[in-house]
Structures are given as C-alpha cells and as structure tokens.
Amino acid sequence: MNSSASLPTLYIPHGGGPCFFMDPMPGFPATMWNGMEAFLRGIPKMIGSRPKAVLVISAHWECAEPTVLASEKYSLLYDYYGFPEHTYRLTYPASGSPELGTRIQALLKQAGISSLQEHERGLDHGVFIPFKLIYPDADIPIVQLSLRHDPDPAAHIAIGHALSPLRNEGVLIIGSGLSYHNLREFFVPDASANKASVDFDKWLGNAISADSTEREHQLTNWETAPGARSCHPRSEHLLPLMVVAAAANKDAGYICYQELLMGKAVSAYQFG
DSSP, X not given: OOOSSSOOEEEEEOOSTTGGGSOOOTTSOTTTTHHHHHHHHTHHHHHOSOOSEEEEEEEEEEXXXXXXXXXXXXXXXXXXXXXOGGGGSOOOOOBOOHHHHHHHHHHHHHTTOOOEEESSOOBOHHHHXXXXXXXXXXXXXXXXXXXXXXXXXXXXXXXXXHHGGGGGGTEEEEEXXXXXOOHHHHTSOOHHHHHHHHHHHHHHHHHHHSOHHHHHHHHHTGGGSTTHHHHOSSSTTTHHHHHHHHXXXXXXXXXXXXXXXXXXXXXXXXXX
C-alpha cells in the first residue's frame, strides 16, 4: 500500500489491440486475457484513492520531443488492425485537462526539458482500451504524454523525475506498455522464446525491487539483461516503465500482477 499522501505510480500492460472487448481469436484460449482484465479492473481498489486526474505515458505515441495531449475533449485513435468491426466503434468519452497539460510543461521546463503541446490527436489504444476497464465511467480527466522518439532510457528517467511532484497534486501517473513485446514470437510456442521471457521478467522484477539508485542504473542498462532484445526488439513498450519508476523517486517498487500468456511472462509494477 502507498504509505504517504502521494499517489503511487504504475506500469501496466494494455493487452493486444482491443482484446478485452472481443471474442478470443480462433485457436487461442477463451480465458487468455481474463487475468489481465481482472488486474486492470482492480486498479482503483488497489491504489485506494480516487485521483483528480490521470497522466498516461503510452507505448503508442512517440515524438521528437515530449508532447502533451491536453484537449478539453478527445477523439479516439483506433491504431490497431485486422480486428472485428465493432472494435472500431468503441467509445471512451473522457475529458482532458488543459490546466494539467500546462502544469506538465512547466515541470518539464523547470527540469530543462523542452516539450510541445498537441490538441488534434486522439487517445490511442494504449490509453482508452485499459482505461475502459480501470475507470469505465470515463469520469476522471486524462492527459497523455508522448515518449521521445529517441529511445534513450536516461532521457525518459529524467522526464519521470521532472513529473514526480504531480503525485502530491492528486495526479495518478501510469505507464502503459507491455513487459514482453515481441509480436513475432508472442503467439508461437517456442521454448527458447518462452525461456527468454521468463529470464527477462525475473531480471526486471529484481531491478524494480532494488533501491531507487540501483533501480535506475539497471533500467538505464536494460539491454544487458538476459533475454532483453528477444523480449523487446524495440523498446517503446518498456520506456513508459522508465518514466513511472523515476517519478516514484525513492519509493519502493514491486510486482502487482504477473502471469504467463502463451508461455510468455508478463508483469505489472507499482511504485509507492
């Protein structure tokens, strides 16, 4: 449990496309996504308090500079392909918070990090799909922040540190990605790929549970971990973790969800 007045930070999995809102694909277990769905639905109870707003860093938005999406109202970006027609009619009418967007940019500027604002882009599926489960009433304002296109872990850790004060201002900071993200191997029963995922997941859990200095050192050098590039050919689904781990400052991190999906280890983490 969070022992201070500040909100925790979270790194969550957002599944595969609109997986929670459709029948399982032929040939896959009917209950494949049930555990992840239950975890996401349980987040409000897990954190124990209702935030004033949510800041989400999604794996599915990269820009040259950190960019804040803080419109009053959002469209949705159905950035997944080949799924049933009804999944392109899903809704999530969350409001934004231009005020929070301005505050985010001020904190980044204070840390010497330049940023931009965007008002036309919709919320991508790394946001609206999990949040349809976390806050299904869409009654908490959401602001999205992009990753940097440059996948430098240290740069994303610096962004997280800059954003840390938001935790004392009623803002829940969530990184939305997937701790295993090799789509070529995810659905293939390959023993070596399964082992790589388990080895990397074990390493990641140990890194997360270390003190904050060691945690950031390990995350900065994540590519040296066993199975690292097998699990993440690109790092965009891991980088949101760097942001939220750093936003936690010295608060402890621990595993709050873990399971095997098609033999691949997937985890989520809470800090604080």
